[in-house]
Amino acid sequence: MLLAIPNPALVLLIGPSGAGKSTFAAAHFKPTQIVSSDDLRALLTDDAGDQGASSEAFRLLSIIVSGRLARRLTTVIDATNLRAVDRRRYQQQATHNGLPTIAVAFDLPLATYRARNAARPERTVSAEVIEDHAARMQRVLEALHDEGYTAIHVIHD
Secondary structure, X not given: OOOOOOOOOEEEEEOOOOOOHHHHHHHHOOHHHEEEHHHHHHHHHOOOOOHHHHHHHHHHHHHHHXXXXXXXXXXXXXXXXXXXXXXXXXXXHHHHOOOOEEEEEEOOOHHHHHHHXXXXXXXXXXXXXXHHHHHHHHHHHHHHOOOOOOEEEEEOO
């Protein structure tokens, strides 16, 4: 899939665990442009799934994103981004630095999230988390058009 994304820009990947956000990011962006909450947890603990490190990982993510946006560099946030307050904060940072914010949302069937999660070689997320994320994603999709993004791309497959 080819997306028209301005350079520089803030790109928010939005979707449940198992949506394919990291795979998408790796296929479309330079490694230096991608700031991944999983990668930061792994750096902190040697375990990308260690949710006990999430608070520290997201503090680091915020510092990195802030520094990249201040330098007007395209920055891709690879996290679920299912909370409106987080999306709004990142968008405000981009706006403050004169950059557009592009939302890339993954609207896939629950079975696809489950299958992709099960196929992950490094770790899986519980079925309950996947189901919760999928339910939250439906609410996110309803809200995205009112959040003021420069562009919204919805991935369906």
